[in-house]
Amino acid sequence: KSDVFYEVENFVNDLHGEPNPSFRGKAKGKNVFIISLESMQSFVLNRKMEGHEITPFLNDLMKESYYFPNFYHQTGQGKTSDAEFLVDNSLYPLPSGAVFFTHAENEYNGLPEIISREGYYPAVMHANHASFWNRDIMYDALGYKRYFSADDFEINENNSVGWGLKDIDMFEQSIAHLTSLPEPYYVKYLTITNHFPYALEKEDEFIPQWTSTSETVNRYFTTVRYTDEAVKRFFQRLKEEGVYENAIFIFYGDHYGISEYHNKELGEFLGKEITPFESVQLQRVPLLIHIPGEQGGTFDTIGGQIDLKPTILNLLGIDEGEDLSFGNDLFSNERPGLVVLRDGSFITEKYIYTKNKCYDKSNESEIEIEACEPFIEEAQLQLDQSDKVIYGDLLRFYENK
Numbered sequence: 001k002s003d004v005f006y007e008v009e010n011f012v013n014d015l016h017g018e019p020n021p022s023f024r025g026k027a028k029g030k031n032v033f034i035i036s037l038e039s040m041q042s043f044v045l046n047r048k049m050e051g052h053e054i055t056p057f058l059n060d061l062m063k064e065s066y067y068f069p070n071f072y073h074q075t076g077q078g079k080t081s082d083a084e085f086l087v088d089n090s091l092y093p094l095p096s097g098a099v100f101f102t103h104a105e106n107e108y109n110g111l112p113e114i115i116s117r118e119g120y121y122p123a124v125m126h127a128n129h130a131s132f133w134n135r136d137i138m139y140d141a142l143g144y145k146r147y148f149s150a151d152d153f154e155i156n157e158n159n160s161v162g163w164g165l166k167d168i169d170m171f172e173q174s175i176a177h178l179t180s181l182p183e184p185y186y187v188k189y190l191t192i193t194n195h196f197p198y199a200l201e202k203e204d205e206f207i208p209q210w211t212s213t214s215e216t217v218n219r220y221f222t223t224v225r226y227t228d229e230a231v232k233r234f235f236q237r238l239k240e241e242g243v244y245e246n247a248i249f250i251f252y253g254d255h256y257g258i259s260e261y262h263n264k265e266l267g268e269f270l271g272k273e274i275t276p277f278e279s280v281q282l283q284r285v286p287l288l289i290h291i292p293g294e295q296g297g298t299f300d301t302i303g304g305q306i307d308l309k310p311t312i313l314n315l316l317g318i319d320e321g322e323d324l325s326f327g328n329d330l331f332s333n334e335r336p337g338l339v340v341l342r343d344g345s346f347i348t349e350k351y352i353y354t355k356n357k358c359y360d361k362s363n364e365s366e367i368e369i370e371a372c373e374p375f376i377e378e379a380q381l382q383l384d385q386s387d388k389v390i391y392g393d394l395l396r397f398y399e400n401k
């Protein structure tokens, strides 16, 4: 093992708090559904567009789920694939490029691999070509056993729009694949209809488009509403199939959908100016953990995608083994209180740091840099140390395979 390895290992050991023991094994042995909500940002939750609820199903589901309103995406240029990388490895994606492409030959200690050692069957459902984002190669490295991709779905002109198979059809067609899997399974679903440019046919619009000067923002609400409907119908089908009861569902937004280019219109919608502070807050994405029969609750804990791996493992009652992971169980009482975004911006309990400026969360105003200073070095160090794991292929030194 190299010096760098020991340096990173020591750094990582200091990052970890004890996962919450009362959540350990809460979903032990259950089938796991992890559902990536394409381009969905938290600002659409519990909100109306001209009187129309944008996410009625998720808003209801949230009342019977563990819900984290202060959960941030941490992706870079690798977009959806970066979110997948964060979730499976609890490592940051790279400062530029997509790690799915650049480092697919590395050794990983992926969540799918860890849980398959405990008898889980990890699979992915996504109706795009298998090689998109180099997924066919990377999924092997992460330990997935089956990838149901475009070839496994019936895709035609009638059931596709924009990027391909519509979410409602994708979920419906996935049922046959799902029920063929050995249990317990861990299945990742990647939705796609709510992807830029947010194309949808009239017949699939459950709410009208908005009427601002940004076509993109206008359509976004309508496609978000569509995906919400797709998930609702999927739940109905799972109940019919008798699959719902013995499962845990984790919904997460993969990354932002509305870029800064549309700040004027988004600001109109939100009724506030989009300052750099607000831009960081807009990087919050939905996170709902739904366990049938559990009441759930709202947790205002600040967290990010990097925390999902330890959270899921604790819920399943599975140890991560020897690992270099940077996140912490979201339910833990020993969390570090620092969320680092890939561009170096960060969020603490009290402050937000972005573009070399420090903001006070209580009144959203810019304050002296001193308040943020204690965290600046730590935030950069976390990113750098995580990059070292990838550049140095450091996970190859562990033998818990």
Ligand code: GP9
Pocket (backbone or CB within 6 Å): 078, 079, 080, 081, 128, 132, 133, 190, 192, 195
């Ligand atoms: C395509 C889907 C969308 O397979 O992952 O990709 P994105 O552009 O969001 O990364």
Ligand code: MN
Pocket (backbone or CB within 6 Å): 038, 039, 079, 080, 254, 255
């Ligand atoms: Mn995406």
